[in-house]
Every structure is written in C-alpha cells, then in structure tokens.
Amino acid sequence: MTSPWQRRRQPDDVPTPVAVAVSDYCRRAKAPAPAPEVREALALVAEAEDFRVRALTDAEPETSPLGPFAVVDILQGTPPALAAQRQACGYYDVVRELAHVRELKTPPPAPAVDPSIPTFATPPAAPKAATKAGKKADSEASVLERIAPKKRQAVDEETTAPPEAEEPSQFLRRDLPRPRGRFTRVEAPRTPFVELTRAAGKETLEAALAGSEHRFALLRNLSHRFNGSRGDLSLVDLETVLRDHGLLDALKEKERLQLVDAYTTQRGATGRVAWALGVSPPELQRLVSAAGLVEEVEALRERFRREALATPHLTHRLDLLGREKYLADLGIQRKFADALRKELERLLRDELSSASDLHGLADAVGRKYGAPSELVFRAIERLGLAEGLRKQLRASVPTSTP
Structure with missing residues (x-):
C-alpha cells in the first residue's frame, strides 16, 4: 500500500503552472512557502492528480494558514480546518522530514567490482593466543556498543540525495550551498500599477473584463499580476483606472x-x-x-x-415551511408560520372526528387537499400542534362502559 507521504515523482518533474498556482494559493492562505518546498510537496502527488490541485488552488482558501503540504493533505481527504491546525502546530515540518526518511530507508546498491583494480591478499592468520585475546576484546566491545545510548542524526534536506541517485559510500557528498543567481527559483514579480494606467493597459483590462462577472472577480484576477498604488491592488485603484479608460460604465x-x-x-x-x-x-x-x-x-x-x-396550494406552503433559511432571508418566517398554523388548525378541526390518531388525521387532511401526509405530519410537529391534537383525539374516543 502506498503511503500518502511517499514521493511519486521528482520535484523537477512538477509542471511550473501547477507549482505557481500552489505557491499563490499558500500566499493567499497566509502561509507563503519557497518554490523548492512547493515542488517538494507536489512531488508527493501523482501527475494524474494535477487537475485536482488546480481545482483546489483556483478557489479561495476556506481557512488559514495552509502551506503546500497542507494542500497535499487536503487532496488526500483531510478537512481544511484540520489541515490549518496541523499547519499552525508544525505537523507538516515533521511530514517533510518523514518523506525524506522514507526515501533513505532503502540502502543504495553495492558498487560493482572493477576488474582493473588489483585485489590484495588477506593477511596471515594470527597466533592462537592472540586470536583468543582478540575475541574476548571484541565481545566486550560489542556489549558496550549494545548498551551505549544511540544518538540520532538529523536528515539534511538540502544535501541528502534519493537512494537511487546516491554515489558509492566511499565518495562522500559535500555540503553544497543553496542555489543562487540564475539557478534560484522565485515567484514571478507583479507588474507595477502604472502599467494599467497607460494605453496598453486598456487591452489588458478589456481581456480581464471578458472573463469576470463583476468588479470583485476582476480584482481577484488582476491582484495576482499587478500591484496597487500603495501596496496590494485595491478596489479603489481598479475603479479609478476603469473610469480613466472608459470601461466602468460597461462593467x-x-x-x-x-x-x-x-x-x-x-x-x-x-x-x-x-x-x-x-x-x-x-x-x-x-x-x-x-x-x-x-x-x-x-x-x-x-x-x-x-x-x-399568498400561495394557495397547501403542498407548496408545507414545502416552504421546511425552507427556514429562505423565509428568514426574506424576513417573513414568523408571519408565514403564524398564517400556516391558523389555516392548518382549521383544516385539521374539520377532519378530527374521522381520525383515531395523529397519523390518521394527517392522512385524512392529505387525501382531501392533495398534499403528502408526511409533509402534513411534519408541519403539525413543527408548528407545535401535536400535543393539543393528541389531547383532542383522546377526548373524542368514546369510553366503554362495563
């Protein structure tokens, strides 16, 4: 079974658009991460899952903070709130080390024997007395080694290579510095706001307007590419430049x-x-x-x-009673419930003599007015009419005399 924190591909094989999308998503989720860490996290995701990564990063983060390893955790089915808690407590730092340790568990293959290198003869055997003393010293040393405390060695994330790429044990890998200059992977810088105010900026705005439903969607699309007049691009900056180019009325x-x-x-x-x-x-x-x-x-x-x-049909009114959020949004929840309670009391009173229990009463009203009996019974319970109707039904049942 494949572990979710086992590498599926090399970091260099991660497509640049996917890495940029994850980096921008982490920035919006208040957990910016360097490009090497983003590619290292995406190496844990199979190439066939890149479309799921883009679907997640194209939306706005539901919570924060969320780093690149938290994004991978969410794709594995973890709720975003739990992933944010793990990000805040440093859980994914341990996961990052675990991913390296899993790769280092498999020892590298033994180097092939080069026939051109001469072999040396084994030294002659030592005398018997020296051999016994040596065996005793070796046994004492092995006992000391077994009972001695073991020191853990931290895994160097930058200099440790995967098992298949390691060199033979006799050639030690040097501690190399971080990449610099043209080999450094950084996020693309955002364009200054002044570019939008120029004539060429009108074409950019028109193209962005075609894919945006409103100004807030347009602001989200352009804020990843342009700075504002005082830091991040704001809605005031956007409305000003749209007005200057004559595009605000169309928007x-x-x-x-x-x-x-x-x-x-x-x-x-x-x-x-x-x-x-x-x-x-x-x-x-x-x-x-x-x-x-x-x-x-x-x-x-x-x-x-x-x-x-004013809905005349009883079924429609009973269905609206269950849509409490919609009625509360319109501000008529109490008024609607009071009106329906009065009407339902009148309808139930007419059929009270033909029923022996509450379910039978709901069935009688439903058959007469073409409404599902389940909706009628649910409305009776929700409007607080059940207890009073049960008392009336018990009182209407004739008592047998001995």
Whole structure:
C-alpha cells in the first residue's frame, strides 16, 4: 500500500503552472512557502492528480494558514480546518522530514567490482593466543556498543540525495550551498500599477473584463499580476483606472444584468445570490448600490414575499415551511408560520372526528387537499400542534362502559 507521504515523482518533474498556482494559493492562505518546498510537496502527488490541485488552488482558501503540504493533505481527504491546525502546530515540518526518511530507508546498491583494480591478499592468520585475546576484546566491545545510548542524526534536506541517485559510500557528498543567481527559483514579480494606467493597459483590462462577472472577480484576477498604488491592488485603484479608460460604465451594465438575473433565479434570497456570484454579503450590497439597483432589488424581494404568503396550494406552503433559511432571508418566517398554523388548525378541526390518531388525521387532511401526509405530519410537529391534537383525539374516543 502506498503511503500518502511517499514521493511519486521528482520535484523537477512538477509542471511550473501547477507549482505557481500552489505557491499563490499558500500566499493567499497566509502561509507563503519557497518554490523548492512547493515542488517538494507536489512531488508527493501523482501527475494524474494535477487537475485536482488546480481545482483546489483556483478557489479561495476556506481557512488559514495552509502551506503546500497542507494542500497535499487536503487532496488526500483531510478537512481544511484540520489541515490549518496541523499547519499552525508544525505537523507538516515533521511530514517533510518523514518523506525524506522514507526515501533513505532503502540502502543504495553495492558498487560493482572493477576488474582493473588489483585485489590484495588477506593477511596471515594470527597466533592462537592472540586470536583468543582478540575475541574476548571484541565481545566486550560489542556489549558496550549494545548498551551505549544511540544518538540520532538529523536528515539534511538540502544535501541528502534519493537512494537511487546516491554515489558509492566511499565518495562522500559535500555540503553544497543553496542555489543562487540564475539557478534560484522565485515567484514571478507583479507588474507595477502604472502599467494599467497607460494605453496598453486598456487591452489588458478589456481581456480581464471578458472573463469576470463583476468588479470583485476582476480584482481577484488582476491582484495576482499587478500591484496597487500603495501596496496590494485595491478596489479603489481598479475603479479609478476603469473610469480613466472608459470601461466602468460597461462593467456596471454587466453587473446590473448579473444581479437582476441572480435575484430572479434565487427568488429574492440574498444569501444564495451572494453564493452564486461568489461574493460576501457586504460585497453584494456594494455591487447592488454601485449598479443603482437598491429599489429594484427590494421590489423583487417584496414580490417574492407576497408570493410566499399568498400561495394557495397547501403542498407548496408545507414545502416552504421546511425552507427556514429562505423565509428568514426574506424576513417573513414568523408571519408565514403564524398564517400556516391558523389555516392548518382549521383544516385539521374539520377532519378530527374521522381520525383515531395523529397519523390518521394527517392522512385524512392529505387525501382531501392533495398534499403528502408526511409533509402534513411534519408541519403539525413543527408548528407545535401535536400535543393539543393528541389531547383532542383522546377526548373524542368514546369510553366503554362495563
């Protein structure tokens, strides 16, 4: 069985785009790592799993910190929260050493005997008395070696080669310095913000706008490639340069269409609209305000509130009762529950005489009004009507006289 921390390929075989994506993901997850460590972690992932690495790193980190070995751990099925805890307590530093130790367990093959090298004759045997003394001294030395404490030696990650690449034991590998100059692997630097303000920057912005639904997605795409006027690229910098190039109005119209479609599709649920667009609730409010859709969005939400409260079909109303988050998002959860409770009490009162228990009462109402009996029974329990109905059913049962 293959261990998850066993190397599948050499670090130099890791594709550069995958390594850059993991490095950027770790930077956004507040655990930046050097390029050699990133490639060393990706060497634990098979080449066929590179698409899963890209799918994970293209999204925003769910928690932090997450280093390259934490990314590999998440791909193996570990929850992101647990991987973040392991990253914070130094668990992956031990894993990194373990990956090297596993490679060093297999001893290197013995060097082949070169026939051109002359062999030397064995020395003559020692006298018998000297041999007995030597055996006694050797036995005492072996006992001392067995009971002596063993000292652990740290594995040098930079200078230790894999077993298949080790040289014969008589040629010791030197401690080489870290790579410098043109051999150093570093992340690509980000372009200064002034490049976006020039005429050539308009083409870059237009190409980025084609693949972004709104300004926050555009900001995430460009922040990996460009700096801002005062450090990281900010939304104010982006809006300023879009306004200077005459692209801000086109972006607002695109955002307006996206917001109206999302609110219509999600039936006015703000939380699901934010999830569909990939933004947080404060960012969604800013998008609605920037697009001038505050009144129109509120009108859409009011329309769906009236539809939820005035739904004539009992099955639809019972189904809406189970969607508590949607009703709470629209702000009508209590009002909807009170209205449905009154209507359900009236319907159950009419069928009370024809039922002997609560399940039979739910079946009678469901058959009469074309609603599933499971939804009716669940609504009775959720609206707090079960205890009162059981008392009424027990009181309506005639008692037998002796």
